[in-house]
Amino acid sequence: MRLIVRLYDLLLYGMALVAAATLVWLMVSVVTSVAMRNLGVQPFAWLFTSAEYGLLYMTMLGAPWLVREKGHVHIELVTAALPGGLRRIVSRLIAAACVAVSLILAWYGLELFLTNVERNDYDVRAYFFPRWMLTISFPIAFTVMAIEFARFVFGPQLMHSGEAGIHE
Template sequence: MSNLNALFDGVLKACAALAGTIFAAIAAMISVNVVLRNLFGSPVYGLLDAVEYGLLVATFLGAPWVLWKRGHVTVDLVTAALPGRLAAPLARLTALIGLAACAALVRYAGEAALISAQRGSMIRTAFVIPEWWVLAVAPLGFALLALEFLRQMVGRADRGRITAGL
């Protein structure tokens, strides 16, 4: 089991690295675009579309890593005040809810991507690309999130528990 966990950790790290690279490229491209627009009066054609797609992809790739690292925003006023014997089952319950929600979203997002591919739907903006290319990242991200929620549910529920700093 530890080999599977290590493999999954590696997948999450790779996704996070790719997401970080995309975010850095977006920041650089926007900066270049501002300079070109101000100095030469002409922005980079299609840059805004590329930024939109990049934000979508980076968010879905980075979210599972953030969940793994417990770096997401949480309201822990209640859970931080609970004794460990109550906090751990509550953490497992919230992981179960997250797992169920993400599993449902995998199904519906995957269905949307498949329908788009079957129909041959295209996105026609600055780029002309199959719509399913854009839609396919959602089921992937939700599947990784679901697996991480599953790991949190069956693993140590208090791993990385942060107490309130009030």
């Protein structure tokens, strides 16, 4: 069991590392593109396309780590006003709803991925790129997000601290 947890943690932090590297690439590609334009040179077409793909990968691969670290956006005005016992129940119900939504999105993402593979779809802009290489991120990321939200449903830690305004 410890090996599975360790491998899962490696997957989660690996996804976060790829997301962080993608953020660096986005900065480099945008600065390069702007510099080229200012020098009167046409930027490479793949710079813009790779930035678009990077936004998708960065978002999808970084989101599960953000869930784990409670770095996602949520408002605690209501949960902060609730008494402790009720806050725990509401927080776990919200986390359970997040699990359900994440699993639904993972399912539809898997269907989209399989459709792209079956149809042999390509994104044809700057270069031919198999569309499944983009959509594979949906089922993976949303499944991992569902697992992370489930930790708030069944684990000792709550998603909501009840301390509205303190951490901003």
